[in-house]
Amino acid sequence: MNKTKYILKREYISRVKKKSFLLMTILGPFLFAALIAAPAWFATMEDSETKQIAVVDSSGIFDYTKVLKESITLNSQRFHTELAKDSKDLPFIGKDMKKFNEVLHIIANNRDSLLGKNLELGFVSEARKIKSNNDLPNQPFDSLAEKYARLLPLVVERLQKTKGRIQNTTSTRFHYKDFDYSTSKKAITAGDYYAVVFIPSNVLSSLKVQTYAKKSLSMGVRSHIENAIEREIENQKLRNAGIDQETLENMKTNISIASIKVTEDGEEKETxxxxxxxxxxxxxxxxxxxxxxxxxxxxxxxxxxxxxxxxxxxxxxxxxxxxxxxxxxxxxxxxxxxxxxxxxxxxxxxALAFTFLIPSDVGQLQQQASEFMGAGGMQNVTPMxxxxxxxxxxxxxxxxxxxxxxxxxxxxxxxxxxxxxxxxxxxxxxxxxxxxxxxxxxxxxxxxxxxxxxxxxxxxxxxxxxxxxxxxxxxxxxxxxxxxxxxxxxxxxxxxxxxxxxxxxxxxxxxxxxxxxxxxxxxxxxxxxxxxxxxxxxxxxx
Amino acid sequence: MTPILTIDNINKSFINHRALTDVSLEIPEGSVFGLLGPNGAGKTTLIRIINQISYPDSGTIFFNNKPLRRKDVENIGYLPEERGLYKKMKVGEQALYLARLKGLSKQDALKKLKYWFEKFEIEQWWDKKVEELSKGMAQKVQFIVTIIHEPQLLIFDEPFSGFDPINANLLRKEILELRQKGATVIFSTHNMGSVEEICDNIALINNSKKILEGKVNEVKKGFRTFEYEFKYEGTTSIAEKLEDRYKLISEKQLEEEQYCRIKINDASSPNELLKNVMQHATVHSFNEIIPSMNDIFIEVVNQHKTQN
Incomplete structure (x- = not known):
């Protein structure tokens, strides 16, 4: 057995003395870390370029522009109809009404937080032009115009509230556009957009969405779009079934499971x-x-x-x-x-990582929180x-x-x-x-x-x-x-x-x-x- | 002389051939023993059994008159036919390692290694890796690690194959010196001519069997052919002038003398032959032709063949 010891010693020392052993021993942990990090790194490499994707939504679930315009047109038509019913001898104002509607559409294009107010004001001022052009009596024109103008902010508010979003990711950005088939084709061939997603107005029933792109979409982008649309269609169906927005928000759930292991001696440990x-x-x-x-x-x-x-x-x-x-x-x-x-x-x-990295992380988050609080808004950052x-x-x-x-x-x-x-x-x-x-x-x-x-x-x-x-x-x-x-x-x-x-x-x-x-x-x-x-x-x- | 090693009825078979059949040998202490035979005769198998690398199927080996034990490897030095060193290991470290495997203490091993390295003038190679050494240098190292533990019994399997002539001579010299100091040496070789002049005893092995054993001079005596060679002056043949009991084997004309080989057919003494020849020619030289080990081997093998 003594001789086995000499052999063991030789085998051990001749290997431990090798440079490759020293290198592997010191670099090993880093190599393993790299091995784990590499797939993530490659994933980011792949999507380093941000892809611009145009979304043409005819359903109004994701982008209300198209639906808003339709609502505006409907609203104008109703205004016109009621006006014709209430006032005798209304002259032909169809041409004026058409122009009126177009102006409102242009306002609708400019989407900002004051959109509803702008539409209301635009409606009133444009209606006045029609009134003066045709020498119409003030009543019932003014009260009707006021009544229908007031409806517009409510429509906008409602649309804004119910709109779904396809979340932007680090690698993909979604833009809502009014493209038709030929303009989208141009946008793709010119390279302005990586892809165009067409959501048809009947998406709720047809459940079909089309994408156009030069190359076939990557799995990641495809499933991202798919998931976002699915989720919103589900929401929309729920809404259609009479569930209001608030209930819908409340339904969003994210359960965290605390799994507690009961050890042999009855002790409980969270794992x-x-x-x-x-x-x-x-x-x-x-x-x-x-x-x-x-x-x-x-x-x-x-x-x-x-x-x-x-x-x-x-x-x-x-x-x-x-x-x-x-x-x-x-x-x-x-x-x-x-x-x-x-x-x-x-x-x-x-141990080094825990003592130095983690507390500084927490500290940073706290600092950020207090900055937000100081800025006055976003009370909900703190719980986050x-x-x-x-x-x-x-x-x-x-x-x-x-x-x-x-x-x-x-x-x-x-x-x-x-x-x-x-x-x-x-x-x-x-x-x-x-x-x-x-x-x-x-x-x-x-x-x-x-x-x-x-x-x-x-x-x-x-x-x-x-x-x-x-x-x-x-x-x-x-x-x-x-x-x-x-x-x-x-x-x-x-x-x-x-x-x-x-x-x-x-x-x-x-x-x-x-x-x-x-x-x-x-x-x-x-x-x-x-x-x-x-x-x-x-x-x-x- | 008492035998240092007694091999008693050893048998050994491998999967598809028989390597040793009832081999018995005695190796006298202090002798140089030649284990001779062609390739594949079973020599290496026998040597591996002596070194306890392999074990016999039956039979016993006695070392110093006691059955061979594991501990005895420390009293045996073995230079195998297939020999080598760790290429990546330093010469000194390696020599020390091999010496310690033979049971030497560290101080002892270092002291002895120093002596031998100086003797062979290779101290400067101590820290070199084996792969940097020339073949001759590596052979010297190999020899040193074989004898470093001063074993009672030294076994060399095909010792002169692979050694260059200078190292082979050095080896021969050192081995004989070790024998002077009391070591017993076994040479195993198929090249019979290379060892016959330094062996005291030999054994011939062929086809797994021992076919001959004995002191070299006795073996040779046993295989005398009673043939004598003459060189004499003149150009005339003496063939017709010889008596009937002599037989001319061969003759030829050399540059300035005549050569002939004559066999004595009866039991008469060579002196009479010499007298007989002297009557007819002026003799320059007269020698008995002694068979070489190789001749003896061939004869014995042929005898065995005809017997079977």
Whole structure:
């Protein structure tokens, strides 16, 4: 056993002294952070250019301009009709009325907060022009004009209130336009707009919307438009069914679920499944990567000893099993060292982050809030900030509530177990071949369970209680990866003990098996080995 | 002389062939022992069994008259046929590592390594990586780590293959020096000519079986052919002038003398042959032709073939 110690020491020191180890150990946490951040970064890269999208709405659900104009026309017509009914000998004023209506339409184009008032004033002043042009008597003209003019602000107010919006995002901006088909085509080909969305007036019944663009719309933009229109159509249907705006506002709900885990001793702990998910995912993935990384280091080490022909020199001093164990343990210890440094580094980094970053964030939000308050408006900012602070504290609390000793402890245990199991197999493969390119034919039994475990792990995140997950977290070849994802969600002690026991038993068996292949293979040169031959080696014994 | 190593009825089979069949050997302490045989005869298998890299299917090995134990590897030095070093590792570190695997303490190993590195004038290579070394240098390092723990038994498998002539000579010299100090040496080789002059004892192995064993001079005596070669003055052949009990094997005309090879067919002494020849010619030289190990091997193998 003393000699195993020397072998272990050599394997360990020769690896730890390498520059690549130092680099990986220090850069590792940053690399992982980058790995997680990269998809988000790519997503922002993709949409860095803001897309201008024109919306032509004939339904009035999103843009009331078109509907407002129609309402104005209707209002003018009614005014005209009532005027004709109430006054005798009304001369033909159709032409004047048409002009009158057009002026109001022009006013309607200029959308601002005074739109209703402007329309009312415009109506009155334009009506006066008609009156004086045709020498109409003051009554009933003035009272009718006043009556219909007053209706316009109410229409505007109502339309403004009920309008839906397609939210602008960082990458897309929506503009409401009166385009018809040919102008929209021009706007697209000229590049003024990325796309034009046509919402037909009968959208409520037809449920069809058309978009025109040079290229087909990206999934993101499409689903954004789809969702916004769907939501507004639903709202509109509710409104049509007699639900008023206020009720509609009140119906908007955003439930926050506090998930409280009851521990074995009856204690209650608040958890956030997202955090459990992230921890589980990271831990499982780390094990997957490191089994491959350190396992293949063992394999390469074995091949190196074989091809450099030093192995027989060493075997004249130690037993093959000692050499194998020394190598497996030495490389494993390198892995553990790396993880310990990573854990400490991450703990220090996150401690720094918590003490410096988080309070300043909260402080900033508070400052912003008081600035808004000082400016006089927006009373509702305060609860928002409080909400945010509450959420940050909640996240911090649930991070603190995570059973870190259990997670780190089981991570280390399952790392060691999974590593030993697979490293032994990697070593056996290395001993059976003459060079690295020949390893392919024996890699399948190692790769398949690992990749399978990875798939189940991803499934586990959505459904930690499924049968598939349960069995894969018990089977030793996949348990190191799958069990780690289950642990943050809470695992019965019995499952954990069963899985751990099976893992230990299996890795002992695998080391025994691998040692038999190893001691024959390591001295075998120049012949391509088949699975059948490996089986003979296993049976052969000494 | 007491044997340092006794090999008793060793059998070993691999998946599809038999490597050793009932092999028994005795290796006397302090001797240089040649384990000879063609490639694939089973020599390396036997040596691996002695080094406990592999284990026999049946039979026992005694080291110093006690059954071979694990601990005995520390008293054996082994230079395998397939030999090498870690390429990326520094020479000194590597030598120290291999010495410690043989059970030396750190101080002991360092002291001895220093001695040998100085002796071979390679101290300046201590901190170099093996991959930077020339092949000859690496061979020296290899030799040092084989003998560093001053083992009682040294085993060299095909020692002179792969060594350049200068290193091979150095090796030969150092091995004989070690033997002077009391070590027993086993040479295993298929190149029989390379070791016959330094071996005291030999064993021939062919097709997994030992076919011959003994002291070199006794073995050679056993395979005498009673053939003698003459060189004599003159240009005339002496063939017709020989008595019936002598048989001329060959003769040829050299530049200024005549050469012939004569076999004595009966048990008479070579002196009589010499007298006989001297009557007819002026003899320049007279030698007994001693068979080489190679000749003996071929003869023995052929004998076995005809026997079976």
């Amino acid at each position: 956030r499944p997202e955090i459990a998910m992230i921890i589980g995912y990271v831990a499982g993935f780390l094990i997957y990567i490191s089994v491959f990384m350190f396992g293949s280091q063992v394999m390469r080490g074995v091949i190196e000893e074989k091809t450099s022909r030093i192995v027989e020199v060493i075997l004249s001093s130690v037993k093959p099993r000692q050499l194998l164990m020394g190598k497996v343990l030495g490389v494993g210890l390198v892995g553990l060292t790396q993880y310990l440094i990573w854990i400490i580094l991450t703990a220090v980094l996150s 900030v409080e909400n945010n602070m509450g959420e940050i504290q909640e996240i911090l609390l649930s991070i603190a509530n995570v059973n870190w000793p259990l997670i780190i402890g089981s991570f280390l245990f399952f790392f060691i177990g999974g590593y030993m199991l697979y490293a032994a197999l990697f070593a056996a493969v290395g001993s059976a071949v003459d060079n690295e390119s020949d390893t392919q034919q024996f890699m399948a039994p190692i790769t398949i369970p690992l990749v399978l475990a990875l798939f189940v792990m991803i499934n586990t995140i959505n459904n930690p209680e499924s049968m598939l997950t349960y069995w894969f977290s018990i089977i030793p070849f996949t348990s190191p990866i799958v069990m780690l994802v289950r642990i943050p969600f809470g695992v019965p002690i019995f499952d954990l003990v069963l899985s751990a026991t099976l893992l230990v038993a299996t890795f002992l068996a695998m080391i025994w098996l691998a040692a038999r292949i190893y001691k024959t293979g390591i001295l075998m040169y120049g012949s391509k080995v088949s699975y059948k031959e490996l089986w003979k080696w296993i049976k052969m014994g000494d």
